[in-house]
Amino acid sequence: MSVLIRPAVPSDIAACIDLRGRTRENAVPAARLAELGITEASWSGQVRDGELPGFVAESAGVLAGYCFGDAGSGExxxxxxxxxxxxxxxxxxLLERTVAHLRGLGHQRLFLGCSDNPAHRSHGFYRRLGWRPTGERDGHGDEVLERLPD
Structure with a gap:
């Protein structure tokens, strides 16, 4: 499977919102994202302004996945x-590209919210890659994991 990974641009965001509702676990439909204040206009503006840099993966010209980080906080x-x-x-x-970008912005400590349920794919995925629990919870009730420089 041939996949192209490239920096995200504002015109990618409509497809990102659509994809978010079609993930296997933790799918969030566009209507729910809008309730949270995440719309095509808001998200694409954050990408355009450099506040939310990210990377997208395309396979045969179709969006296959993406990863975005917060330039200000390192999340x-x-x-x-x-x-x-x-x-x-x-x-x-995708995660490694985003981590490298945030490190390039000067962030030493990176963090994310993740399910603490071992049955969820994300639980083992992040831990295998060196992310460690902080004992904190985010505003959504997810466990906060961090990654410090290697």
Whole structure:
């Protein structure tokens, strides 16, 4: 499967919102994102202004996944893949690109919210990649994991 990973641009955001509702776990439909204040206009504006840098993966010209981070805080805000692209290293590649970008902005400590349920794919995924629990919870009730420089 040939996949192109590139920096996200504002015109990617409509497809990102659509994909977010089609993930295997923790799918969030566009209507729910809008209730949270996440719209195509708000998200694409954050990308345009450099506040929410990220990377997208395309396969045969179709969005397969993405990862975005907060330039101000060092938070990995979202990593999402279509189910057919799981298990091929794409999530790891997207995450590594976003981590490298945030490190390049000067962030030593990176963090993210993650399910603490071992049955969820994300639970083991992040831990295998060196993310560690902080004992904190975010505003959504998720466990906060952090990654310090290697």
């Amino acid at each position: 990995i805000v979202v990593l999402a893949l279509l189910p057919g692209h799981e298990g091929h290293g794409l999530g790891r590649a």
